[in-house]
Amino acid sequence: MKKKILLSAVVAATLFNVLPAQAADRKVMLPLAAAMADNDAHSRLGDSVRFYFGNQPTPPILSKLGSDKTSQKTNAFGKSDEKACHWVFLSAMLRLQKRAIDLGANAVVNIVSNYDNNEYSSSTEFECHVGAIMAGAAFKGDFVKIAK
Numbered sequence: 001m002k003k004k005i006l007l008s009a010v011v012a013a014t015l016f017n018v019l020p021a022q023a024a025d026r027k028v029m030l031p032l033a034a035a036m037a038d039n040d041a042h043s044r045l046g047d048s049v050r051f052y053f054g055n056q057p058t059p060p061i062l063s064k065l066g067s068d069k070t071s072q073k074t075n076a077f078g079k080s081d082e083k084a085c086h087w088v089f090l091s092a093m094l095r096l097q098k099r100a101i102d103l104g105a106n107a108v109v110n111i112v113s114n115y116d117n118n119e120y121s122s123s124t125e126f127e128c129h130v131g132a133i134m135a136g137a138a139f140k141g142d143f144v145k146i147a148k
């Protein structure tokens with residue numbers, strides 16, 4: 001009986017030490033262009049709101065209507081890092097688009113990755129974090145009216 005209890009304790013301790021390692025959080029940097037080309041993102045986002053990442057040049061800004069951030073997660077189980085990150089990217093962009101429309105903005109500018117409130121600014125790539133079962137991306141940006 002004592003052997004069974006000891007064996008159970010050893011197995012439980014082993015699992016306790018191994019399972020956290022399984023919940024890895026890998027930072028993945030991916031091209032914005034590839035994410036916009038995947039999952040029919042261009043047509044799903046339409047052209048009512050334009051998106052400008054990092055320090056991309058914009059048309060003249062007529063008015064700033066606010067700033068906000070979004071943090072989205074998606075199921076990554078059984079998906080490649082790229083596939084999971086492209087899905088969560090699209091979810092985040094749809095959230096930014098909805099917020100822009102709610103504010104009456106026609107563009108989101110100065111979009112930066114903002115995972116765990118750590119900003120990463122780029123006009124060509126975004127930051128995504130992938131674990132064993134979840135992937136996440138976070139962005140923040142300014143909602144504006146731009147000249148057409």
